Amino acid sequence: MFNLNRRQFLLRSTLAIAATVTYDQVQAQKPASPGALPKGLPRRKVLIIGAGISGLVAAYELTAVGHDVTILEARKRVGGRVLTLRGAFQGGDLVELGAARIPPNHHLTLSYIKHFGLRLSQFAPTSGKYLTMKDGKRILVTAKELFQNQPQIRPQEIQKLTDGFDLLPQAFAQALTDKIKLDDPVARIVQTSNGVEVSCLSGQQYLGDFVLCTVPLTVLNQITFSPDLSPAKKQAAAGGYNYRAATRCFVKFPNRFWEKDNLNGWGFFEDEELWHTTWDKPEKTGILHAYLKGKKALDIDAFEGKAQQTKLLQHWEKILPGVTNYSVRSHFYSWTKDIWSKGGWAYPTEEQEKKLFSELGKSEGKIYFAGDHTSKTRGWVQGALESGLNAAKEIHFAGSTVPLMK
CATH class of the missing domain: 3.50.50.60 (FAD/NAD(P)-binding domain)
Incomplete structure (x- = not known):
């Protein structure tokens, strides 16, 4: 326990x-x-x-x-499809296998959260560099640069349920x-x-x-x-x-090695998002999350166990060089394989x-x-x-x- x-x-x-x-x-x-x-x-x-x-x-x-x-x-x-996993890697680790974020214009969601007295906090950081890809090359950008063509999206205004989305x-x-x-x-x-x-x-x-x-x-x-x-x-x-295929992949690292390059652990790519879910926690360890959709989700679903973890880390090497050198633990959840959802x-x-x-x-x-x-x-x-x-x-x-x- x-x-x-x-x-x-x-x-x-x-x-x-x-x-x-x-x-x-x-x-x-x-x-x-x-x-x-x-x-x-x-x-x-x-x-x-x-x-x-x-x-x-x-x-x-x-x-x-x-x-x-x-x-x-x-x-x-x-x-x-709201599912929070607590203690995924021991201790107080909390990961969202389903719904995880709330945009500022989702007023009904926010109203029910207020109705039940649940706590909200900022979903993603505004400091540090975000990762993205252009012409097959890794690019580091600020939050402002990343969302400059989407002024309606402000990272500081997207929220999460502090104590887990399953509380709703x-x-x-x-x-x-x-x-x-x-x-x-x-x-x-x-x-x-x-x-x-x-x-x-x-x-x-x-x-x-x-x-x-x-x-x-x-x-x-x-x-x-x-x-x-x-x-x-x-x-x-x-x-x-x-229905859209969707798979969530979580990997816990012994340290936040990406921060030495001023990376915040977040990135946005085609059919894929990278989240550092413990960015607002004081621990030295860090959990990175790959939110895979469509074909990328189905590709990772084809593997199981250690092979699935290895496949993900190899995939991450393109955006986080050296990531395969770390001894890590992981957890994967496919909504396509979920028998009562069969898709995201x-x-x-x-x-x-x-x-x-x-x-x-x-x-x-x-x-x-x-x-x-x-x-x-x-x-x-x-x-x-x-x-x-x-x-x-x-x-x-x-x-x-x-x-x-x-």
């Missing part, structure tokens, strides 16, 4: 205690939610498939106005503890004249007035629907709507988006749909929140004469 420092101990103790607190008790201590729904409409029984951000925010807001909500999650944890889904889940069923994949969803029947692989069955399905398109075809889904959704779920985020071609996007978020009878693939803000927590709230509003106002709030 890894040793916990005082902050980690207090944090986990707080989470454990919070898990026993009722929804009303949690709500009474918080300011109004940024996605709050109006009260006074008929109470419904809602079954939500997936405990990622979309499912959690929908459940949170629907519960707040009196709906009877149950979340069915295939994984043994909440959060979906956990904050939602704390108020929904008895409503979340983990490790119970859904196998079948049947619409009847009386509502919707959901059957899980475990044999457990649930009945509801409505279903909200938030699973990624890449795994949607593992669920049988009766009646069938629309042709557009079936096409998208059968591979007709691309929806990444459609222009033709796919034009043909299918408008259909993905449309309800079908008593079944509603959410997930970042139904939002234009794909690949971000912001998109997941937006889509979850939109679906929650549709369900809340379903069958009501009250106009749907915008």
